[in-house]
Amino acid sequence: MNKVLMKGNEALAEAAVRAGCRYFFGYPITPQTELPQYLSKRMPEIGGVFLQAESEIAAINMVYGASGAGARVMTSSSSPGISLKAEGISYIAGAELPCVIVNMMRGGPGLGTIQPAQGDYFQATKGGGHGDYKLLVLAPASVQEAVDLTIQAFDLADKYRNPVMILGDGILGQMMEPVEFKLTENNELPVKEWATTGKKGRKKNIINSLYLQAEKLEQHVNRLADKFGEMEAKEQKAETYLTDDAEILLAAYGTTSRVCRKAVDMAREEGIKAGLFRPISLWPFPEYALQQVLGRVKGILTVEMSLGQMIEDVRLAVNGKVPTDFYGRVGGMVPTSRDVLEKIVAFREVL
Amino acid sequence: MKVIFEKPKSLEDVTFHYCPGCTHGIIHRLIAEVIDELEIQEKTIGVAPVGCAVLAYDYFDVDMHEAAHGRAPAVATGIKRVHPKNVVFAYQGDGDLASIGMAEVVHAAARGEKITIIFVNNAIYGMTGGQMAPTTLVGQVTNTSPTGRDVEHSGYPIRVSEMLGSLVGPGNSMKRVSVHDPKHIGQAKKAIKEAFINQIEGKGFSLVEVLSTCPTNWGKTPVEALKWLEEKMLPYYPLGDFSPKEGV
Numbered sequence: 270m271n272k273v274l275m276k277g278n279e280a281l282a283e284a285a286v287r288a289g290c291r292y293f294f295g296y297p298i299t300p301q302t303e304l305p306q307y308l309s310k311r312m313p314e315i316g317g318v319f320l321q322a323e324s325e326i327a328a329i330n331m332v333y334g335a336s337g338a339g340a341r342v343m344t345s346s347s348s349p350g351i352s353l354k355a356e357g358i359s360y361i362a363g364a365e366l367p368c369v370i371v372n373m374m375r376g377g378p379g380l381g382t383i384q385p386a387q388g389d390y391f392q393a394t395k396g397g398g399h400g401d402y403k404l405l406v407l408a409p410a411s412v413q414e415a416v417d418l419t420i421q422a423f424d425l426a427d428k429y430r431n432p433v434m435i436l437g438d439g440i441l442g443q444m445m446e447p448v449e450f451k452l453t454e455n456n457e458l459p460v461k462e463w464a465t466t467g468k469k470g471r472k473k474n475i476i477n478s479l480y481l482q483a484e485k486l487e488q489h490v491n492r493l494a495d496k497f498g499e500m501e502a503k504e505q506k507a508e509t510y511l512t513d514d515a516e517i518l519l520a521a522y523g524t525t526s527r528v529c530r531k532a533v534d535m536a537r538e539e540g541i542k543a544g545l546f547r548p549i550s551l552w553p554f555p556e557y558a559l560q561q562v563l564g565r566v567k568g569i570l571t572v573e574m575s576l577g578q579m580i581e582d583v584r585l586a587v588n589g590k591v592p593t594d595f596y597g598r599v600g601g602m603v604p605t606s607r608d609v610l611e612k613i614v615a616f617r618e619v620l
Numbered sequence: 621m622k623v624i625f626e627k628p629k630s631l632e633d634v635t636f637h638y639c640p641g642c643t644h645g646i647i648h649r650l651i652a653e654v655i656d657e658l659e660i661q662e663k664t665i666g667v668a669p670v671g672c673a674v675l676a677y678d679y680f681d682v683d684m685h686e687a688a689h690g691r692a693p694a695v696a697t698g699i700k701r702v703h704p705k706n707v708v709f710a711y712q713g714d715g716d717l718a719s720i721g722m723a724e725v726v727h728a729a730a731r732g733e734k735i736t737i738i739f740v741n742n743a744i745y746g747m748t749g750g751q752m753a754p755t756t757l758v759g760q761v762t763n764t765s766p767t768g769r770d771v772e773h774s775g776y777p778i779r780v781s782e783m784l785g786s787l788v789g790p791g792n793s794m795k796r797v798s799v800h801d802p803k804h805i806g807q808a809k810k811a812i813k814e815a816f817i818n819q820i821e822g823k824g825f826s827l828v829e830v831l832s833t834c835p836t837n838w839g840k841t842p843v844e845a846l847k848w849l850e851e852k853m854l855p856y857y858p859l860g861d862f863s864p865k866e867g868v
Contacts, residue, residue, distance in 0.1 A: 323727035334696060
């Protein structure tokens with residue numbers, strides 16, 4: 270199949286369609302609006318439903334209903350909108366329903382800015398909504414990867430009956446790159462016997478997250494914990510670049526990882542043995558893969574478009590064995606490769 | 621022996637948790653009777669609220685989905701869009717629908733979403749123990765309006781049926797009924813049945829506002845509560861059909 274040039278948001282929307290998603294509920298917010306716009310045209314062509322909700326809160330609750338009814342369903346938003354969806358995401362995770370949620374992050378806190386940022390890492394990986402739950406969080410670094418991960422996200426959501434988040438940023442959503450939509454061999458969608466379809470020929474189904482007896486809720490939450498444990502064991506995903514002999518290891522995800530990859534090349538040209546560790550799954554954080562590349566590493570520099578969020582998971586993963594440092598830009602500012610290189614040089618001197 | 625009266629098939633054979641004299645039980649029964657009479661038990665999907673009726677999923681013998689507080693119309697929208705040939709209803713109280721969930725119900729109505737909402741208005745928050753609701757009457761004493769609802773401080777109670785009827789087009793149906801005596805219970809059942817039929821015929825959004833009692837939090841006996849509903853609520857919340865007759 271030929272590659273086509275597409276904007277990140279639109280490519281991601283088309284990927285959802287290819288994955289069998291036929292229901293989308295969303296609300297406009299920059300910088301992800303091209304995604305719902307694309308689906309408002311595309312869904313009716315394929316017998317699907319696009320519905321612009323009255324708010325992000327309504328949109329996620331429509332997702333909750335549609336997912337409970339057995340559909341492959343998606344919503345997308347950007348940072349402030351994800352905060353509004355947090356309540357619904359907690360319910361969806363609590364009721365063990367599959368769905369895909371896209372967050373094209375922008376600068377915060379508050380209304381912040383429409384420029385790209387990575388300040389929602391904690392929200393995505395540590396909760397966001399109330400209660401003990403986890404999202405599978407996938408962070409693409411290119412439009413092609415956004416397409417591939419979105420298709421996988423629907424399968425993972427169904428497999429674990431849990432929401433999956435695609436965590437990008439304004440740059441990924443807005444930039445155009447060539448993409449190929451790889452056909453998957455298995456287009457059969459899983460049968461969902463638990464869904465609300467009407468009780469014809471069976472006992473009634475209930476979609477619910479309420480367990481008023483403490484013993485019952487503890488059982489339920491522990492069962493969820495087992496599921497999250499399985500995800501931690503099986504779903505860690507990362508990419509490494511020039512890590513075999515690396516002494517300075519950069520850790521970065523998404524857009525920032527592209528800046529860091531260039532910085533690694535620049536450092537190598539100056540004789541510095543730098544490498545890059547790029548988490549693709551942010552939750553579960555790919556700690557095993559990180560531990561495997563620590564061989565000659567003298568220090569890890571985490572680079573984010575935030576005040577330093579993923580660095581906490583990097584530190585937990587290396588558990589004090591390697592010194593760590595951080596470089597970040599915020600407010601919609603994007604670090605340059607030269608900035609990162611300067612930081613690498615400075616970090617190397619203190620190691 | 622000929623059976624002349626029995627529990628509706630669409631109600632589970634369990635004991636309700638509702639307080640003595642509360643009219644939720646009557647309203648549940650009316651809905652279940654309507655589902656049986658329309659022979660739609662196997663294709664009905666109900667959405668339970670947050671509030672006293674939070675456990676409604678244990679009481680109706682149809683597929684059920686428990687919503688977050690106020691979000692039942694959005695959840696019902698999601699279900700109905702996936703299964704347009706099924707019958708989808710939501711059961712909501714006045715705090716759930718008219719306060720925290722006002723946006724969801726207004727926009728479900730404005731879209732003409734083909735769902736049915738049974739809106740139980742008892743002028744108070746029941747489950748949390750008797751706080752002021754958007755429907756609490758002027759002067760009514762609650763745990764958060766201890767000297768009575770003061771319009772200078774809290775404004776006037778919201779008439780949901782009239783409000784919704786004013787902003788949507790034909791095909792949508794808004795009716796207010798009461799369950800304070802057998803005659804009105806009969807009328808309430810008729811309205812609920814028509815609301816389900818309106819959905820089945822694909823005409824639009826339907827809401828039945830059912831005036832209901834809360835003896836526990838009103839501090840009254842069940843009999844006093846029925847009398848209070850009739851004497852105090854009916855004048856402010858007139859019964860009738862508030863459906864739009866023409867386009868807005």
